[in-house]
Amino acid sequence: MKQHLFLLATILTFSIYAQDVAILKYNGGGDWYANPTAIPNLVAFTNQNIKTNISKNPQTVAVNSNDIYNFPILFLTGHGNVYFSDEETSNLRNYLISGGFLHISDNYGLDKFIRRELKKVFPSLEFKEIPSNHPIYNQTFKFPNGIPKIHEHDKKSAQGFGLFYEGRLIVFYDYETDLSDGWEDEIIHNNPKKVREKALKMGSNIIEYAFTN
Numbered sequence: 001m002k003q004h005l006f007l008l009a010t011i012l013t014f015s016i017y018a019q020d021v022a023i024l025k026y027n028g029g030g031d032w033y034a035n036p037t038a039i040p041n042l043v044a045f046t047n048q049n050i051k052t053n054i055s056k057n058p059q060t061v062a063v064n065s066n067d068i069y070n071f072p073i074l075f076l077t078g079h080g081n082v083y084f085s086d087e088e089t090s091n092l093r094n095y096l097i098s099g100g101f102l103h104i105s106d107n108y109g110l111d112k113f114i115r116r117e118l119k120k121v122f123p124s125l126e127f128k129e130i131p132s133n134h135p136i137y138n139q140t141f142k143f144p145n146g147i148p149k150i151h152e153h154d155k156k157s158a159q160g161f162g163l164f165y166e167g168r169l170i171v172f173y174d175y176e177t178d179l180s181d182g183w184e185d186e187i188i189h190n191n192p193k194k195v196r197e198k199a200l201k202m203g204s205n206i207i208e209y210a211f212t213n
Helices: 002-017 038-049 067-068 086-097 111-121 179-183 193-211
Strands: 021-025 058-064 073-078 100-106 161-166 168-175
Touching: 002 161, 021 038, 021 067, 058 067, 058 193, 067 086, 067 111, 073 193, 086 100, 086 111, 086 168, 100 193, 111 168, 168 193, 179 193
Parallel strands: 021 058, 021 073, 073 100, 100 168
Antiparallel strands: 161 168
């Protein structure tokens, strides 16, 4: 109980005062380091457009590190295998139930692995598709139709899934859209300006939501 209260106090402190984000480094062989320009570009966009004050060079933190408690939001992406050890599973669970937030961007090929590992973190929780009237789609920027489609993979509709713990959204998972591709430097994917803008606005909403909920 004391440990839980300590973790909660830590997260609440950073949620109020810290304006930083981090990239989550995981084991299993998947490329956690994919899309290296994505988060810096998103940070620059949010600092300019919603007046955050996030450090321009995001840090990288390991799943089992106590450093994850320094950040209101963690970003995870990649194309391949993800594996959480028992220690990592426990640490991530404590972080999330104590006020932390995780954004996952399926960079194509991540889906079956991240679903398996998050089931270890929260055995009783299931991903639910988030309706378009949820606050995450209605922050500074409005998305009346829900998550925007950014990058094509299998000609499937874009979906935003969430894990909810005691009514609070703790994990947001963008699927079949690849928001993080839209955050990268324009030259990398040659996405039209309007598409990149949609991706950055949605990413901005995610950060804004995580900082205030």
